[in-house]
Amino acid sequence: MNLTHAECRQRATTVAVEGYRIEIDLAQAADADVKTFRSTSTITFTATTASTWIDLIADRVVSVTLNGQALDPASYDGARLPVSGLAERNELVVEADCVFSRDGQGLHRFTDPVDGKTYLYTHFEPTDARRLYANFEQPDLKAAFTFVITAPQDWQIVSGQAEESRTSTGDLATVTFEPTPRQSTYITAIAAGPYHRATDTWSIARADGSTQEVALGALCRQSMAEYFEAESIFEVTKQGLDFFDREFGYPYPWGKYDSIFVPEYNLGAMENPGLVTFTENYIHRGAATRAQKESRAEVILHEMSHMWFGDLVTPRWWDGLWLKESFADLMGYHVCEAATEFKDAWTTFASGRKPWAYRQDQLPTTHPIVATIDDLEAARQNFDGITYAKGASALKQLMAYVGRDAFFAGAREYFVQHAFDSTELDDLLGCLERSSGRDLKTWSRVWLETAGTSELTPVVDVDSEGRISRLTVQQVATDPLTGEAVSRPHRLVIGLYDVVDGSLRRTKAIETDISGDATEIPEAVGVSATLVLINDDDLSYAKVRLDATSLKTAHEHLATIESPLSRALVWTSLWNATRDAVLPAADFLDIVTAQASREPDSALMGTVLTNAKSAIESYLPVAQRDAARTRLVETCAAGLAAAAPESDAQLIWARHLTYAASTSSDGVDAVRGLLDGSAAPDGLSVDADLRWNAWASLAAQDAATAQELSGALAADDTMTGRTAYVLALASRPTADAKAAAWDKATTDDTVTNDHLRSLVQGFNHASGDPAPEYVERYFASIGDWWGSRTMVMASILARGLFPGGSLSEGQDPAEHPVVRQAQGWLEQHPDAPKALRRIVIELLDDLQRNLRAQATAPSLVE
Numbered sequence: 001m002n003l004t005h006a007e008c009r010q011r012a013t014t015v016a017v018e019g020y021r022i023e024i025d026l027a028q029a030a031d032a033d034v035k036t037f038r039s040t041s042t043i044t045f046t047a048t049t050a051s052t053w054i055d056l057i058a059d060r061v062v063s064v065t066l067n068g069q070a071l072d073p074a075s076y077d078g079a080r081l082p083v084s085g086l087a088e089r090n091e092l093v094v095e096a097d098c099v100f101s102r103d104g105q106g107l108h109r110f111t112d113p114v115d116g117k118t119y120l121y122t123h124f125e126p127t128d129a130r131r132l133y134a135n136f137e138q139p140d141l142k143a144a145f146t147f148v149i150t151a152p153q154d155w156q157i158v159s160g161q162a163e164e165s166r167t168s169t170g171d172l173a174t175v176t177f178e179p180t181p182r183q184s185t186y187i188t189a190i191a192a193g194p195y196h197r198a199t200d201t202w203s204i205a206r207a208d209g210s211t212q213e214v215a216l217g218a219l220c221r222q223s224m225a226e227y228f229e230a231e232s233i234f235e236v237t238k239q240g241l242d243f244f245d246r247e248f249g250y251p252y253p254w255g256k257y258d259s260i261f262v263p264e265y266n267l268g269a270m271e272n273p274g275l276v277t278f279t280e281n282y283i284h285r286g287a288a289t290r291a292q293k294e295s296r297a298e299v300i301l302h303e304m305s306h307m308w309f310g311d312l313v314t315p316r317w318w319d320g321l322w323l324k325e326s327f328a329d330l331m332g333y334h335v336c337e338a339a340t341e342f343k344d345a346w347t348t349f350a351s352g353r354k355p356w357a358y359r360q361d362q363l364p365t366t367h368p369i370v371a372t373i374d375d376l377e378a379a380r381q382n383f384d385g386i387t388y389a390k391g392a393s394a395l396k397q398l399m400a401y402v403g404r405d406a407f408f409a410g411a412r413e414y415f416v417q418h419a420f421d422s423t424e425l426d427d428l429l430g431c432l433e434r435s436s437g438r439d440l441k442t443w444s445r446v447w448l449e450t451a452g453t454s455e456l457t458p459v460v461d462v463d464s465e466g467r468i469s470r471l472t473v474q475q476v477a478t479d480p481l482t483g484e485a486v487s488r489p490h491r492l493v494i495g496l497y498d499v500v501d502g503s504l505r506r507t508k509a510i511e512t513d514i515s516g517d518a519t520e521i522p523e524a525v526g527v528s529a530t531l532v533l534i535n536d537d538d539l540s541y542a543k544v545r546l547d548a549t550s551l552k553t554a555h556e557h558l559a560t561i562e563s564p565l566s567r568a569l570v571w572t573s574l575w576n577a578t579r580d581a582v583l584p585a586a587d588f589l590d591i592v593t594a595q596a597s598r599e600p601d602s603a604l605m606g607t608v609l610t611n612a613k614s615a616i617e618s619y620l621p622v623a624q625r626d627a628a629r630t631r632l633v634e635t636c637a638a639g640l641a642a643a644a645p646e647s648d649a650q651l652i653w654a655r656h657l658t659y660a661a662s663t664s665s666d667g668v669d670a671v672r673g674l675l676d677g678s679a680a681p682d683g684l685s686v687d688a689d690l691r692w693n694a695w696a697s698l699a700a701q702d703a704a705t706a707q708e709l710s711g712a713l714a715a716d717d718t719m720t721g722r723t724a725y726v727l728a729l730a731s732r733p734t735a736d737a738k739a740a741a742w743d744k745a746t747t748d749d750t751v752t753n754d755h756l757r758s759l760v761q762g763f764n765h766a767s768g769d770p771a772p773e774y775v776e777r778y779f780a781s782i783g784d785w786w787g788s789r790t791m792v793m794a795s796i797l798a799r800g801l802f803p804g805g806s807l808s809e810g811q812d813p814a815e816h817p818v819v820r821q822a823q824g825w826l827e828q829h830p831d832a833p834k835a836l837r838r839i840v841i842e843l844l845d846d847l848q849r850n851l852r853a854q855a856t857a858p859s860l861v862e
């Protein structure tokens, strides 16, 4: 099922596709006993070769007809259909029975437990269009697609384009859609089912006299309609279309714009032109914080920017994945801040998104933003923190480097030059060089074509009156792949802070260029500063350290800094230092206790509390954990008691109280009090999702009976309720419960993607190390999982069940038994699939990092 870059590159030189007509028969889709559906793909293409192959993953090929001649389908191997006897111009018809999926890839089928209704949707990236229809599955072979779908009359039947015509027979309708503009296979899409649909229109009258109208749709399951905030989805959609129309200067090219929110979705969203898919997690069944709404807006805008960057102009191969994802990630935050009510989007980026990049960039598997992707397996593993978050950070730095206007002017030229075509890095850089007048080759080499993060440390000398007499910024940057030093230029801001009237104020901001090993900052001389923050305003991407004075100041005054973005940057610096074992986890937790309750930005507070939980469970020595867990429960309980009624802070404290209680029996009473209302403060909405958090937490403490858990399910027998119930059962700490969760996860292949995630998460819901038998079983089984499950499901198991471990007193991290076993597995399986090895290498590195932090932390006695 793999496809290599070399063979796809070769195929693209020998065929050119004109169009597809794809007929899909969903007449029996609502019958769960029917496992397949008929798919007929008619492909017209020219060829300069006598033979090629077609990609298709089907249960069975029914017939193949090339230019009117029947071919024998016997040569089909389950993934490829060889085709020979090609003429210069060809019509190939492939009729196949394809399979309804339960893992979120291909054509996913879901039955709603609330009302028994069936919903279908597709997800194809990178190469699962071949699970729906026979095709040339590579992004540079673009074509026009005409979908024809047969399904029950009373369903919504949708695709990327508007309906062109419809015929009816009995209860069934056959809908023919308008042909798409030329596009890649991985962004084609269909959906069918009794979806609820809301509609609106976006229109614009431009200064040049032209006008445009785009029909908007927003769809979700019927049982989610009561929670569906279609108006706010449309509002952000229109704000985004206004922005992109103006700044990209290329009219929205895909006709209509539907947004569909679907169940059991593996990721956040997907940029199918005209039919964008989103996870249902963006529909809030209960109270939602502003941060949750902001995150939905960011995703809407991320996907919308792909309509141009990715869909209109497409990376030629998957090594260009970053080209579309970095840009879309940047735009998600940029447009949120520029065009919607969510003005603090960059704070979210700094505190919530960039740490993903910093983590990934320090793993042994890190890679340059511009990566080499030899095949599909590698491509699937590259939807990572480098491609998205680091790429976006680098482009943000590029925008600071060339200026915003030149940046967008370059993008405009890029769309005009390459519309409906495929591109590579040089095509984008060429446009940006022309618009900015700058040579970007060196910039690209050190930022896009090297790996690793720069570490920036201030060296501060002060005079006898406490004023800075010399400030130097030291840069350490080595490409971990080559071992060579990298001298990256950074356009950045240095913030100098001092305590004024009890608050930490920024008294000076110095915008400057940093390069090389050390850069003197003469503008800082003479300024009185108790906190020096490099990369204030977050223009660049680097691990930033605090000097000793700044650390002390942060401990005492961090929450009083006015700008949430600056506070987020200090918190991120503290977190990076904790992960690197530079700052003991106990010190990080002290700062959390002192500052988190005073943090004015509740979203940032939530991120800090999540990190505090990780610091306890991963980085703190075992002997200190129980006390720290108790303290975290107390911090959350106090925060909850003090929070304003109905505020975001109140909800976030309540959620974190339930998380904290999952590893501490000291939280059980408080969580019970939330559930029965006796300890729920005024204004707190103890909705279904919070109740499930509470039940999972009690279950993890063995403080919920089986009867109580089934009662909770009876009260919320929905898709979400059932998934949460699976999680709660698997969270129970008994040996039997863990064994049941493990067995179901690893042997029952009827379990859906969402339930598998819950089983794995629940299995890990424990406050101790896994029993040694599971370490053995993990390493004995991962090869089989990889061989027998789809990539999505095998990845959930291989990542989720990797055994953790903690350091016992006096133990050498290198001697830890799980470390030894993981290393042994890697040594004994040099030929295991690269994607599986990558997972084991990364999780081993995480474990070693945890153990290092535990080993270097000062003991309790000190």
Ligand SMILES: [Zn+2]
Residues within 6 Å of the ligand: 271, 302, 303, 306, 324, 325, 328, 329
């Ligand atoms: Zn994207």
